[in-house]
Amino acid sequence: MSRTINIAACQVGTVNRWDDRKATLARLITLLEDASTRGARVALFPETTFTTFFPRYLFTSDADLDTFFEHGDITTAPQTRALFDRARDLHIDICIGFAEATTPDLAKSTQEGGQCYNTCIYWSAHTDSVLSKYRKIHLPGDFDPFPNPDATNQLEKRYFQPGNLGFNAFRVPGLVSEAEAREHGDPIFGMMICNDRRWAEAWRELGLQGVEVVLCGYNTNGFAPEMWGTPKDQSFEEAYANAMFWHKLSMQGHGYTNSCFSVSAARCGLDDGKYSLIAGSCVTDPEGKVMGTLDEEGDKVVCCEVDLEKCRAGKKRTFDFGRHRRVEAYGRITGQTGVVEPPRLDAK
Numbered sequence: 001m002s003r004t005i006n007i008a009a010c011q012v013g014t015v016n017r018w019d020d021r022k023a024t025l026a027r028l029i030t031l032l033e034d035a036s037t038r039g040a041r042v043a044l045f046p047e048t049t050f051t052t053f054f055p056r057y058l059f060t061s062d063a064d065l066d067t068f069f070e071h072g073d074i075t076t077a078p079q080t081r082a083l084f085d086r087a088r089d090l091h092i093d094i095c096i097g098f099a100e101a102t103t104p105d106l107a108k109s110t111q112e113g114g115q116c117y118n119t120c121i122y123w124s125a126h127t128d129s130v131l132s133k134y135r136k137i138h139l140p141g142d143f144d145p146f147p148n149p150d151a152t153n154q155l156e157k158r159y160f161q162p163g164n165l166g167f168n169a170f171r172v173p174g175l176v177s178e179a180e181a182r183e184h185g186d187p188i189f190g191m192m193i194c195n196d197r198r199w200a201e202a203w204r205e206l207g208l209q210g211v212e213v214v215l216c217g218y219n220t221n222g223f224a225p226e227m228w229g230t231p232k233d234q235s236f237e238e239a240y241a242n243a244m245f246w247h248k249l250s251m252q253g254h255g256y257t258n259s260c261f262s263v264s265a266a267r268c269g270l271d272d273g274k275y276s277l278i279a280g281s282c283v284t285d286p287e288g289k290v291m292g293t294l295d296e297e298g299d300k301v302v303c304c305e306v307d308l309e310k311c312r313a314g315k316k317r318t319f320d321f322g323r324h325r326r327v328e329a330y331g332r333i334t335g336q337t338g339v340v341e342p343p344r345l346d347a348k
Contacts, residue, residue: 014269126174135163207258259314
């Protein structure tokens with residue numbers, strides 16, 4: 001029995017620091033409409049979709065920083081609700097990333113016990129509700145900016161707390177027929193954000209819950225030698241190609257080792273005339289093969305029909321975790337964080 005879903009990755013091009021939020025929201029709605037026209041039932045948007053990727057800047061004013069955060073329910077908040085209103089009209093699900101402040105006033109967040117997170121939600125048109133929320137766990141970069149004023153900074157550790165909701169898979173109703181849902185259950189989805197895709201532990205957490213589709217929005221630098229620890233004489237073209245390779249390697253390889261489809265959506269282009277973000281939004285299958293990709297920058301949509309039955313072969317054979325995993329041998333994975341090398345052979 002086929003369990004096929006049309007899923008769209010909605011790639012967003014350049015969003016500058018000074019861009020009007022209403023104009024950006026209008027672009028997102030256009031992408032959503034494009035995805036719906038192509039038959040998509042699910043639309044994935046990037047990390048921190050509604051604004052530029054602000055963690056590259058050092059902000060000393062809470063008032064300035066607050067403009068990049070969303071407060072409360074984004075499905076009903078005045079500056080974001082229009083996207084969900086249109087999704088209701090089109091009856092299409094949305095997975096979207098945003099900067100979340102857990103208190104109304106960012107300046108009072110610490111005093112009132114609130115926190116700020118790099119977050120995404122999955123909103124279901126079938127239930128008209130948020131089915132799941134995920135907060136980014138693997139925050140890259142640093143707390144303090146690089147001394148070099150021309151360096152590309154990554155200050156997520158300054159502006160966000162590590163996610164506290166874990167990696168939770170969830171069922172999504174209304175995407176397959178009632179007969180298919182009775183036979184195999186509703187599809188199992190999972191979410192992660194950007195840097196999480198590089199960490200095998202994140203994928204295995206979802207894989208151990210039988211995940212069939214992993215959704216991942218991202219903002220990934222095309223050229224950031226200080227942040228990557230790569231030679232500064234590397235050309236922009238070479239750095240960009242490497243970043244694209246590492247991105248797809250993560251989605252293809254981990255999708256294969258967990259027998260699931262992966263869908264990734266980029267925010268890309270030259271933000272603020274200075275900061276390059278890669279394209280590469282793609283859909284990969286449970287064998288790690290790319291089904292569809294957007295390697296050119298700009299506002300674009302890629303749609304793919306994913307047949308969830310194709311996850312079954314890997315889950316029943318090569319990656320049948322119940323038969324093949326040996327947890328007694330994996331103690332280091334949760335028992336330590338940093339590297340502990342074996343003793344040197346010349347040690348006395």
